[in-house]
Amino acid sequence: MKRNDFDFSQPNKQSYAAIVFLAYHFFRILVRQLWPVLIAVLVGRENLKNMLFWIIAGISVLVFVFAVISYLRYYFYIDNDELVVVKGIFKRSRTNIPFQRIQTINIEQSILHQLLQVAKLEVDTAGSKGTEFSFSALSMAKAEALRQVVLEQKSKILPLPQTSGVEKISGSELALQTILHLSFSELIRIGATQNHLRSLLIILAFFMTLYNQVEDIGVDTDQVVDQINEEVVYFGKIAIIILGLMSVLASFTFSLIRTIIRYYDFTLFRTNDGFKIVSGLFTKKQISAKDHKIQYISWADNPLKRLLGLYDVYLKQASSSEVRDTKSISIPGCNSKNVERIKFYYVSPEEWKDLKNFKISGKYIYVRVLYFGILPAIILGSLMLFTDFKIYSLLTALWPLLVYLAFRVNHKKWNFAINHELIYIRNGIFGNYFKALRLYKIQSMALRQSIYQRKHQLATITIYTASGNINIPYVHLDLAKDICNFVLFKIESDKRKWM
Amino acid sequence: MEFLNEQIDVKGLPDITDIQAEKLAANYLKVIFITRGLTSFIFITGIVVAAILLKDISVTIRFSVAGLLIILFIWFFSLSSKVFNTRSYAIRQRDIIYTRGLLFKSTTIVPFNRIQHAEIVSGPIDRFYNLSSLKIFTAGGSQSDLSLPGLLSSDAARIKSFIISKTAQDEEE
Structure with a gap:
């Protein structure tokens, strides 16, 4: 198991730099737990400076001691095709991760990591929770070596699934081909065409939590709100217009900054068995998506993006058994050529042929209008009759x-x-959403019928994948059944592994 | 891998509706009666108590709302046997089919070669009637997991071992 200069069969420690990250980790835990207490203690004290000094000194010492101990008691080694991690200050825990279970190993470097010349290593496993974890700091060489060793060993035990006849190449990713690199001006275009409504909601949510926290500390928020109200009344419509403009500007700036931070220097590569992404301003992220782990791909535009001919592409990966975060890798700012390339890398042009087109029933419109149009209108309208806005x-x-x-x-x-x-599948209201799903990736199928659908011989097809559900609503029952039978036949006769 | 692209006669494929659906165990009807009866009873008692205690609200609104809710729960209880009749399952060579739903009818099909694991669950009322539910888990998330209630415990165990033998066989291939 000896490789390069590292012997992973013996217990290995992280780099010394890990102490810094552990200290930061403990500092965050401590502050998160203690800040209300601290504020309560500090508010209204006379010798504030003195107290503050002792508190900071105490916390620093505590954090440092914890970090060092936890560093010393944290080690890992490789034993019989398993990665073993032993850690814990008081409660010792020992985690064994069989190589077969390891899906991907991602290496990440924040600015601090770069300064200290170390890297964060994330081990991602499929299935049970609690087995996904990360090493906060390994020397770059060690991280690469560990990744190499694990991937090599893994490929020896478990031959790579035969996805569309790709040649198996041991462990390392050779032949990187750049599909997309985003320049700064492209980044700005992407930022400008983001969903600004979502940004606005995020900002609002942020202020709401801030408001609650301030209230928790004991600031009289009512008074502040009253004051704002008064001013709004005083300045009248101008204030509302200014507020509106400000929030538009704020959401726009927020989208832009978020995009730049997330996608700075974004590069998408094609490896021999998947995709690889490197991006990020402060934290350089390296994510890989293997073809066999991708469950389906989708791409979308919105009215703003359509003006510039841009699409976002999503590679939907199988999530862990917990559905909470369905792993989806987003690739922003693709033009139609990029989309085409990604499409054809994932599903060969040959396999795109002979698609038979279908439409959904027009009854779909009436039922949606009933649920989302007429019912809310009746409820809202009748509620308004009780208020001063009867005319509205x-x-x-x-x-x-x-x-x-x-x-x-x-x-x-x-x-x-x-x-x-x-x-x-193609759908969308203002934008366009596209999805492409290989039949053998499907987990199970369902046909659903409401009373109305039964009356009109219609059904909704639900396709369950390891990366979420896809619905095809209001299909004629006979067609729905045929599709169901066909898909099941494909799932049950296709010998390829879905992951 | 060899690329095959033979024509398939879709109408000739096995049809999910062309099956001999198995009804759930007769005693399961009693279980539905008991569980629905208990829920309705608890809620109706709560509604009656609330209607008496909430004096701030005017009498007409209080009692008409309470009356409506009570009728709703009686209706909920009276549907028991219909609900029982809508539930059925079928086991084919390569998948399991479960149909349920009164207002929203749904048919879920889980192929054996996509099953992650299976589990037998049996609550106190189930145990009294010697019944079990069979839970089938796939990687498709909690919504696609299948729970087959009201099976005789011996049947549930048999179906489970059948499914497991099928999934194991599939992995060997």
Whole structure:
């Protein structure tokens, strides 16, 4: 098991730099637990400076001692095709991770890591929770070596799944081919076309939590709100317009900054059995998505992006048994050529042939309008009758009309196609969403029918994948059954492993 | 790998509706009656108590809302036997089919070669009638996991071992 200069069969420690990260880790835990107490103790004290000094000194010593002990008591080694990690200050824990279970190993470097010349190593396993973990700091060489050893050993035990006849190449990723590199100006274009509504919601959520926390400490928020109210009344409409403009500007800036931080220097490579992404401004992230782990791919635009001919592509990966974070890798700012390339890397052009197209029933529109248009309008309209805005309740009658128009567009876009290899779906209201899913990646199928659907011989097909569900609504029952039978036949006869 | 692309006659494939559906164990109807009866009873008692105690709200609103809710729960209870009749399952050579739902009818099909593991669960009322539920887990997330209730405990064990033998066989291939 000896490789390079590292002997992983003996217990190995992390780099000394790990103490810094552990200290930071403990510092965060401590502060998170103690800050309300600290504020309570400190507020209204006379010898504030003195106290503050002792508290900071105490915390620093405590954090440092914890970090050193935890560093000394943390080690790992490789034993019989298993990665063993032993750690814990008071409660010792020992985690064994069989190599077969390890899905990917990601190496990450923040600015601090780069300064200290170390890297964070994340081990990602499929399945049971609690077996995913990371080493906070290993020397770069050691991290690479460990990754190499694990991947090599893993490929020896478990021959790579035969996905579309790719040649098996031991462990290391050779032949990197750049598909996409984002320049700074492209980054700005992407940032400008993000979903700003979502940014606005994130900002609002942030202020809400801030507001709550401030209130928790005991600041009289009512007074502040009253004051703002007064000023708004005083300045009247101008204030509202200014506030509106400010929030538009804020969401725009927020989207832009977020995009730059996340996708700075974004590069997408094609390896011989998957994709690899390197990106990030402060934290350089390196993520890999192996073909056999990708469950389906999707790509989308929105009205702003369409003006610039840009798409976001998502590689949907199998998540751990916990569905909470479905692992999806997003690739922003692809033009249609990039999309095409990714599409054809994942599913060969040959396999895209002979797609048979289908549409969904027009009844879909009426039911959506009933649920999202008429019902909310009736409820809102009748509630308004009890308030001072009686006249406005008439306006709610417009809502169903808007919903109708939106879903008419949606129905027109709704399209799905199927052949021997995949299902291809297109839908969307303002934007366009596309999904391409290989049939053998499907986990199970369901047909659903409401009373209305039963009356009209319609059904909704639900496709369950290891990366979330996909619905095809309002398909004619006979067609739905045929598709179900066909997909099941494919799942049950295809010998390829879904992961 | 060899690339095959033979024509397939879709109409000739095994049909998910062309099956002899198995009803759940007769005693399971009693289990539904008991569980639905108990839930309805608890909620109706709660509603009645609330209707008497909440004096702040005017009498007409209080009692009409309570009345409506009580009718809802009685309706919920009276549907028991219909609910029982809608549930059925079938085991084919390569998958398991479970149909359920009164207002929203759904048919879920889980192929054996996608099953992660299976589990037999039996609650106190189930145990009294010697019944079990068979839970089948796939990688498709909690929504796609199948729970087959109201099986005779011996049947549940048999089906489970059958499924496990099928999935094991599949892994060997």
